[in-house]
Amino acid sequence: MAILLRLLRFAYKYRLFTLIGYLCLIGTIILNLVQPLIFRQVIDVGIGERNTTALMEMAFAIVVVNVVSSFCGFGMSYCNEYVSQRVAYDIRNDLYDHLQRLSFAYHDRASTGELMSRVTSDVEHSRVFVGTGVLQLVNTVILYVSILAIMLSLSWELSLVSLATLPLIGITAVQYRSRVQPMFRQVQRQWAVLTAVLQENITGVRVVKAFAREPFEVSKFKTENDAYLERNVATTRLQSLVFPMMVFISSMGTVAILWYGGLQVIEGSLSVGSLIAFNSYLMRLAGPTRQFGAIVAWVSRAIASGERLFEILDTPSPVRERSGLPARSTIDGQVTFENVVFSYGKAFAAIPGYGAVTETSAFKPIVHARDREDRTLLRGTGASPASVIQEINLEAHPNEVVALIGHTGSGKSTLTSLIPRFYDVSSGSVKVDGIDVKEYRLADLRRNVGIVMQETLLFSATVAENIAFGNVEASMTDIKRAAHAAQAYEFIRDLPEQFETKIGERGVNLSGGQRQRLAIARALLIDPRILILDDATASVDMKTEFQIQEALRELMAGRTTFIVAQRLSTITHADQILVLDHGRIVQRGTHLELITVPGPYLDIYDMQLRDQDEARDAANREIVSSPTVIK
């Protein structure tokens, strides 16, 4: 019920339209009710008393009544559609806004397909309720009450007889509702699963095709499609049984009236006209009764869908901006980590329903996806060991270059993602200019932190728009300059429409290196004080990497830079090198300091560069001494 009220609150904004709509509805109902009365006049006066003038008057009255009723009908459906579409629009906007503000911890676990299904399908079901559902509910109630009132005024005895069916209909409706609601929930859930499978298949099409796994994908899809079919059919089957059953029960009222009323007419205590009018009122109840079943279905469906919508809207982002924070537009770029501990588990625990399982929550931390019944929005992975980052202390002065190196999974990327506050630390603090990042407005903080992520996310827009992603006001000159700096200018110039070339959703028609350079240009364009390069040059070719590094060196001057790298060569010039292992800093110092002491850094150096030294020497020897001698 709370869910329904919340859905209705969205309609409150459009109360004027709603009001007009409902007035029109009432108008339609009244006019509809008047009609049998006119018919009674026709029969009792016009025909019974052979009064042709009355007959004509009545005919005219019917025309008037119906013209007005037509206008009311239009007004009703227009207002109703208007309000419900506005509500759907508002909910979609709210959802989208909320989703994009939820922190990384949330998106790490929620699947795009699942979220999509909520923003599309569940919003639609809620809309139908807010629009048609409520309208029909009101309509049905008013119709019932007024028809009953009229029937009572015509003959209370007959009314009582016909009322006998009402409790039966009520019981049926209640029974139906309690059974159908969980079914709808399952239908929606399964729909989300189906959407997610589809979404993943489309985004992963390259892998699917490379492994020639199309048949497997088809069967995977079929399984979910089957389950969806099955659930849907089960629901509609119940519907098919219950709706006509209600009609049947209500038509039993007609039978009772026919029998009982017939007797009264024979006895002479009731006029034929009254019996006919009474019966036609009763038959008018058949429509609303049929509607009633549908209403119950809409309500149940809206509750099931509403739950799923509010689940998103009620999820507070673990990364929240305190209110009343002062604006800080510029920073110096001093970054301090004090005893920072971070674990993904903690970050997720901050999402209600993920950490703790509550009875009411539809969330459950799910570990085995096989249990499809329990598939919910967030999937636990448990992939992360307890703490990803432990007791990190570091200090980066403005304009310093800090390099992070370590094994895959040692926490390098995680560490850097704490600076723009993509995640909140579990304990300790991350400070920028001596102020905790939590004391910054997120936009202020992030505007000063440029990040080039490992995974390059580009958007379907032009090259220029993608570069200007973080700074839409940037002039074309700025965009070009950034492209130059990122060594992207050359390839952009070769594109069919240069900077105006549209690139696909995930930049499909650009190579990895090209995409990465666009991402670098994008980060440079916001002119950040802090620059984070998370393995930013991994997939560009050697020559380009040098060019980029050359350019970056200039750009890094005057910025605090964090470089996450796999290769020592890219970080030897750093002011500080931090070697990470299992989330801890195991070594720190400059390159020259670190290669003098035994430890992991020296090991890596031995692995990477010592060989290289020799190779390089050898190569140099070859090149320098006698390039032509070999063979």
Place this chain on the structure above:
Amino acid sequence: MTSQKPSPAKPGPTPPPPSHRREDEDDEVLGKAYDQRIVERTWIFVHPYRIHLLWSLALMVCIAIGNLAGPYLIKIAIDDAIANSNLSLLAVAAIGYVAASLLVWVATYGQSYIMSWVGQTVLFSMRRELFMHLQRLSFNFYDRMEAGRIMSRMTGDVNALNDFLTSGIVSTASDLFVLVGIVLLMFALNWKLALATMIVGPIIGLVTHLYRTRSRNLYREVRWQNSMVTAYLAENISGVRAVQAFSRENLNQDRFDGVNRENLRRLIRATTFSAGFGPIITFISTVATVLVVWFGGMLVLNGEMTLGSLWAFLAYVGRFFEPISDLSARYNSMQAAMAGGERVYALMDTPVAVQDRDDAYQLGEISGSVKFKDVIFEYVPGRPVLRGISLEATPGEVIALVGHTGAGKSSIINILLRFYDIKDGSITIDGHDIRAVTMASLRRQVGLVLQEPFLFSGTIRDNIRYGKLEANDDEVIAAARAVNLHDFIIGLPLGYDTEVNERGASLSQGQKQLISFARALIADPRILILDEATASVDTATEKLIQYGLDTLMRGRTSFVIAHRLSTIKAASQILVMRQGLIIERGTHDELLTQEGYYYNLHRMQFREGGGNDDHAPVDETASVSLPHV
């Protein structure tokens, strides 16, 4: 489904003209199309269930009879039983009414169950059909079509057909049936009065026709805009990290609001238009009622008709317009269905650019020799990216592709796997032209490791097993061991059963890449392609997997793309590419002596190595380790 023959997805003899528009264009083009075509197309899906439809129709006749019998029984009760004080006849009429109601209930249950079952089953097979077609469509389709828009076709547009299928077909039939029944009854009761009522028929026909055309166009716009909303959502939800990193939330909210608002505007325009339809029909029905009241009243007065007959007639007139206003109420969803159906079938009819020939045969066990002969290839006609490539790789050989970004290295891989068809020349594997064999048998023997690993949601075990579905746990573990991933996996609380989700978030990029190595390894391909595959694995890890990679590459023909020259020194052939041509080829030593492009690249890498002190040369060990030859 088991049939691997990718005949174009046309189940049965369909006449749809193959669309010459590009897939991404038909979203925008709102041209004229005849409804008939969509209905016919839908019929193909419904066809298998025509027996069900017949049953459903039979039940519908029962429902109609039951419904129509009601007023007639009441007429009998009033005119004959009550007027003549005939209690037993009254009892018969009452019992008859109960029986009629019972019939209506049971028949409605059966009928609507059958129809919703048919409807859902048809949607099910449409989704399956679409999905299978999507699997067949080649990359140039995916290059153009965004995931969100495909999604919107598969979900929104298919569902738009739902109402049409579950209620549309049968209810329309039922409405028509009821109409005919009522007309007959009315004529039976009083043909003069019936004739007078029928005058409104042509008017209704005209109004409906006028409405239909306009409404259809409006709903087509709605569906198109709807797909824009979905596409925007899909892209921005999956790209949410970039959005947050650049503080784009407010701007994106505005953008989304724009798309969303446009959707709203079009919807309201369409619904406003169709909201007018019902009242118009109501008004016309009033005219008919008035005619009946006036004319019928006269007839009764003249003694040409009984009161009971007039009452029954009025009831029938009411019911006469019921199916008509039903039809109008269903109008919205019918229009949406037509518009949705059009888009669904457009996707289904999208030609498959790369498909197996009719006479394609299974490529048997290969040894792995690859030959390119004068290959010309272009993604976009007129802009060749490979301009005459010839190469030959003998089994077990390691071919390295070197060159700048955009030189065409990845294109070679794309066409070797036949993700795209070449324009000219030929590619043969063990002497078989790759276009002559089935794609599945070709790709099964070629392993590909991409730069950006993509994992599916599921367990780590499932993801490794993706390379070989029938692999047992031991094989999975062996593959994980080979790439030195086993220890990491068993260190996780749930081991191999750890769930990986969409982006494999919470695993590092390197860990994801290792899983994708294991996935390629377990497939045991004869030809292996590593597309800058170790770029995201750190050197230490790289060392760890070196042994695994050596094992992986041994005895397989390998194509390696790497930016770092040091990683490919050991290759048996290095192909240096530039602007779609191979400009140099040979072993590392040979190329150095040529003092050409490679030589310069090589020199530059050492000279500019990091650009700082002499002790920090930039080049480093194997991005991809190679068997030392």
